[in-house]
Amino acid sequence: MIDLKDLKTRYDEIKANIQNRYMNVDLAAIAADQEKRAEIMQKTEALRAKRNENAQKMKAKLTPEERQALIQEGKAIKEELATCESEYAEIDRKFMEEARTIPNYAHPDAPIGKEDKDSLAVKFWGEPTKFSFQPKDHVQLGESLDILDFDNGAKVAGQKFYYIKNKGVILQMALERYAMDIVLKHGFTPFITPDIAKEEILNGIGFNPRGAESNIYTIEGTGTCLVGTAEITLGGYYSGEIIPKEKLPIKMTGLSHCFRREAGGAGQYSKGLYRVHQFSKLEMFIYCLPEESDSYHQEILSIEEEIFQGLGLPYRVVDTATGDLGAPAYRKFDIEAWMPGRGENGEYGEVTSTSNCTDYQARSLNIRYRDDDGKPKFVHMLNGTAVALSRAIVAILENYQNEDGSVSIPPALVPYCGFDKIEKV
Numbered sequence: 001m002i003d004l005k006d007l008k009t010r011y012d013e014i015k016a017n018i019q020n021r022y023m024n025v026d027l028a029a030i031a032a033d034q035e036k037r038a039e040i041m042q043k044t045e046a047l048r049a050k051r052n053e054n055a056q057k058m059k060a061k062l063t064p065e066e067r068q069a070l071i072q073e074g075k076a077i078k079e080e081l082a083t084c085e086s087e088y089a090e091i092d093r094k095f096m097e098e099a100r101t102i103p104n105y106a107h108p109d110a111p112i113g114k115e116d117k118d119s120l121a122v123k124f125w126g127e128p129t130k131f132s133f134q135p136k137d138h139v140q141l142g143e144s145l146d147i148l149d150f151d152n153g154a155k156v157a158g159q160k161f162y163y164i165k166n167k168g169v170i171l172q173m174a175l176e177r178y179a180m181d182i183v184l185k186h187g188f189t190p191f192i193t194p195d196i197a198k199e200e201i202l203n204g205i206g207f208n209p210r211g212a213e214s215n216i217y218t219i220e221g222t223g224t225c226l227v228g229t230a231e232i233t234l235g236g237y238y239s240g241e242i243i244p245k246e247k248l249p250i251k252m253t254g255l256s257h258c259f260r261r262e263a264g265g266a267g268q269y270s271k272g273l274y275r276v277h278q279f280s281k282l283e284m285f286i287y288c289l290p291e292e293s294d295s296y297h298q299e300i301l302s303i304e305e306e307i308f309q310g311l312g313l314p315y316r317v318v319d320t321a322t323g324d325l326g327a328p329a330y331r332k333f334d335i336e337a338w339m340p341g342r343g344e345n346g347e348y349g350e351v352t353s354t355s356n357c358t359d360y361q362a363r364s365l366n367i368r369y370r371d372d373d374g375k376p377k378f379v380h381m382l383n384g385t386a387v388a389l390s391r392a393i394v395a396i397l398e399n400y401q402n403e404d405g406s407v408s409i410p411p412a413l414v415p416y417c418g419f420d421k422i423e424k425v
Helices: 011-020 027-058 064-099 138-144 150-157 166-185 199-205 230-235 290-310 360-365 389-399 411-417
Strands: 120-125 189-192 196-198 224-226 250-259 278-288 315-319 331-339 347-356 368-370 376-378 380-388
Touching: 011 027, 027 064, 120 290, 138 389, 166 189, 166 250, 166 278, 166 290, 166 380, 166 389, 166 411, 196 199, 199 224, 199 230, 199 360, 230 250, 230 278, 230 380, 278 290, 278 389, 290 315, 290 331, 290 347, 290 380, 315 347, 331 389, 347 389, 360 380, 380 389
Parallel strands: 189 250
Antiparallel strands: 120 315, 196 224, 250 278, 278 380, 315 331, 331 347, 347 380, 368 376
């Protein structure tokens, strides 16, 4: 969450930021609840002081009448204090819940707009792949090569689940290790993370585990959820801790399964592997000093580019519009790879994203470092996709397809695969 003191000092800026993000947040009601909360807290503290004063008086030499009067006064104070504390607990719960709906500030250079089309393409790499034949999409290719099975995935688990088979399995494992080797080269510590996290961790990271719009699968009666990304489990790793300053930056990379409800995720571009309920992903995560987060954001983006350049996949980098930023993100860049089977003539499709969340998540999860002045301060937290394996496979199959229906393996993956082509059996 944001620094709640800012509600008084930066109210107009916060209001404008909410409008630029096209979010429905009743800031006036939140500010009013903050005032009410402060008033009740002040009254509570005054009653506690009065209770202590009453207790001190009871230690003096008193007549029976004086003692009885103090006892009655003490009971009255106790009852009033209990009422105030109950009122405070309720307004504090309500206020904190509301405060979490306020998004992070947006970078001043982030494009202002509501939808994907308002985002700004800031870089192109490679030329869209051209063919001398009509290219197929990855569903046609995967099923004809017997490496993807959507029908049995739907029969066993439901729509938007799938099986990867045969050489497709080796291709996914090759992608995992290829991306891992690049990320490790840049000083990241590898993790295989839990597939489940507590709801308070999801809330702290900025994911909503409840409600119709939630993208999260909750596990009923447990207070836990299936994670949609290792950002959640890597981001929760140091929750409630003060990290020694000399340990920063901390660079972590986590391999995990990801589970997403994909509510409202229908459409022509969501078929096949592009938008599914379960996939595997290698995520990068950095804890750093506040003054370093912009530079580490660029570093994560450059690693993502290195991975996709190494695969020879044409892409563009997109500076995400304010209306398409997640609430925790200060700024977000997406890499969109060229997908020849997308639409009639091919389109770019998102394959990675990287976000600088500044201290927004750290403040909710109480993750701090002790600065040179000895005072604890909140770290900055950043995340980025090294490779979302399902979407990378989409781009590889569609860009490396051949006229005979086979798919060549990107040269960078051949040493990991042990073969250079997937052909019909």
